[in-house]
Amino acid sequence: MSDVASLARALQDGDRRALARAITLVESGRSDHRERATALIAAVGAERQALRIALSGTPGVGKSTFIEALGLHLTANGHRVAVLAVDPSSARSGGSILGDKTRMERLSRDPRAFIRPSPAQSQLGGVARRTREAITLCEAAGFDVVLIETVGVGQSETIAAQMADIFVLLLAPAGGDELQGVKRGIMEMADIILVNKADGDLRAQAIRTQADYAGALRLLRKRPQDPDGFPKALCVSAATGDGLSEAWSEISDLARWRRESGIWEATRAGQAEYWFAEELKAEMMALLTRDPVLAERLEALRAQVSRGDLSPVAAAREALAPLLSGA
Secondary structure (H helix, E strand, C coil), X not given: CHHHHHHHHHHHCCCHHHHHHXXXXXXXXXXXXXXXXHHHHHHHCCCCCCEEEEEEECCCCCHHHHHHHHHHHHXXXXXXXXXXXXXXXXXXXXXXXXXXXXXXXXHHCCCCXXXXXXXXXXXXXXXXXXXXXXXXXXXXXXXXXXXXXXXXXCHHHHHHHHHCCEEEEEECCCCCCHHHHCCHHHHHHCCEEEECCCCHHHHHHHHHHHHHHHHHHHHCCXXXXXXXXXXXXXXXXXXXXXXXXXXXXXXXXXXXXXXHHCHHHHHHHXXXXXXXXXXXXXXXXXXXXXXXXXXXXXXXXXXXHHHCCCCHHHHHHHHHXXXXXXX
16 A cells, blocks of 8 residues: 555645545545555554644534634644534535635634544534544644534533543533533533633623633532643633633643643543444444345344334344354
8 A cells, every 4th residue: 555655654744735635535434445544544653642622612602713713822832733623414415514614714824724624424422433533644744733623512522522632612601591501411521611702792791601610610520630620611702812821821731730640641541442442333333234134134124123013122133143143
């Protein structure tokens, strides 16, 4: 696979076009592309490590605006920033708008930044199935900060925390009822909560919202991966830039503490185990549908379940029987 070796070399040299081609390759579902993608990931290795930050937020919070503001702040301070933005896919057509480059126009023109929108397709959790591999490619290309913008806030968004070092939850200024609108699961996963739009007429309300969340966070059980004072809530304004430096300082301090305490390595090891299990599930399902005999058996079982002749649990056991018996 000489083409894979040359692509790996170009990628490690920081070639942006090579990075774009590499991500397209790992996102492909074709079997021959998957073989080349696996070889490419192995070729680039994991020597280079970036700070991986997942960002989620409620609708209308201004995730893209905030990411652009933070990205420009980081590139101005010497960082190389990659943004992996996951767009929702249509349940009917499977298509996605992929408009994040348009929404982050200034950052997309920054030579020290790279923006890649990807469709979520059928993957739950606010991320695309191959986002983790795309992160590895961005690290290999020399980007030292990778920002993962998820589809939107929800209980399943906690999956994004399984590929990030820091999980940031963005919220808009709102009353106390907003606390009821954010699920406890994602609150427990968040390392830092940022109340955006803390400017103009909304500043006072943003400060009150920040105080509400700071109080709520104090009621949560302390996590072993947190130093004193974390998780915490802060106010920021993507429009004016107020609070960006403080937010980045807190993110950097938390990342530094986790590195020094050994939490960083332990967390990444746990994440690797999680994605091994997820990939194993996906490959088993692919095996069932790839083999003509197994696929026909699967379709027959699906029909029985649909008619009510067989329970889903019993059908699943029957579907796996040939694999478990070695047939």
